[in-house]
Amino acid sequence: MDLDAELIALATQEDLPAELVWRLLGHPGARHQVALFRRDLTEEMIEGIIALGSTRTLAANGHVPPRLRIRFVEHPEPAVRSAVAASIRDEPPGTLARLADDPDQSVRWFLTLNDHLPPDLLARLAADPDSAVRSSVVSRWRDAPDAVRRALLTDTDPDVRRSSVRSYVPQADLLPGLLADPATRAAAVRHVVPTEGLATDPDSDVREAVAAHPDLPTGLRDQLAEDPDIFVRNAIAARSDTPAALRERVVATLEPDSELAEWMLSFNRGNHVCPPAAPPPPRLSLDEAEALLTRAGR
Incomplete structure (x- = not known):
């Protein structure tokens, strides 16, 4: 393992003293890992990460306290708002609704990945003006109510209709139309009796x-x-x-x-045969971690 890889691996090791975490922030790859994964970031570390330009990565860290994470919801860069949208909770209340109304499509798309969305917001996103957002709702909301499923199965966008047929059992009255539609015909086959014609x-x-x-x-x-x-x-x-x-x-x-x-x-x-998973990096003692950072000039 080369020096950069060792620093990146060290960045997610638990129980590191704060002083070593601070030193890791000077390495771009290690800083990315610290910002994205560490659970023990202090408010001062968070401000330091932002000052070093890793705000977007930090916004995706679900372990950042809500009172600090809310600032990312109002960030001027859509990429930062997208990063936080995927996992933030509704703290304070109204946070998720604000993101559902975000003017940027990518923010609303990332919001569909959020496991904390209530049904009313999922329904709103299922009717989003952007087809990519609607399609993402299909893949995430498998128990959508009948009215929402019907709307998605008859969506104006062929990709949304196709993914809907793959995800939901269509209402019986919709099957003839889905079989006649080139975009959904193949996906609809599993919902009907196989025939010579098919x-x-x-x-x-x-x-x-x-x-x-x-x-x-x-x-x-x-x-x-x-x-x-x-x-x-x-x-x-x-x-x-x-x-x-x-x-x-x-x-x-x-x-x-x-x-x-x-x-x-x-x-x-x-x-098929999948390649074996890479072994986890070795856990370093504090002396070994100190020596690694010194060797890297950090």
Whole structure:
């Protein structure tokens, strides 16, 4: 581990004396880690981090006391307001509503990631003028009420409609329209009974969705095992009810044209291998931490 990496690792070590934390602030990478992760920042350290230009990183630290963190909600830079919006609590009351009304789209988007949002603010963001904000609400609010789900499933933006069909069970009266919509047809397949028409759809994404359907008839399964699209065939190979002999035959036809395609295919079949996690950095004694900072000229 090089010197910079050692300082960055030291920055998040617990129970460091304040004097060592102060010295770490002089190293840009270590300062970033201190500002983002440390739970023991004093008010003086917070002011020092701001003075050194790491306000945006500090704003994302949920361990900064609310009475100090509220200042970031009013910061002139949208990036700082975005950083705080993702995790701040409603302290004082009205803080989250203020962020929901922020004029900058990125702030409202980051607010959708906040686990402390009440249903009324989620509903407001579900009707946000920006489609990226509405789409983010879909991915975060899986138990949205019926009226909100209906609005999102029929949204004017195709990406919002597509993500909504993937996240919610559509109301029965909406299914015909969702199946007729090119943007949502593939995602809507899992909510209907597979048919020959869907299994021969010109869109390979639709056929892949049919191939993954939990109630796929045996005849359609065998038919899709011969599909010209590699991802459709891979979906058949990934099924738990595909006979071993058929699976082996299908896998033998899967010849990806890139490492990415190979990874995607193996991921869908559940036989990909993730690299091992990096070992945690060694914990330094106070003498070792002191020596490291001295060696780094801090």
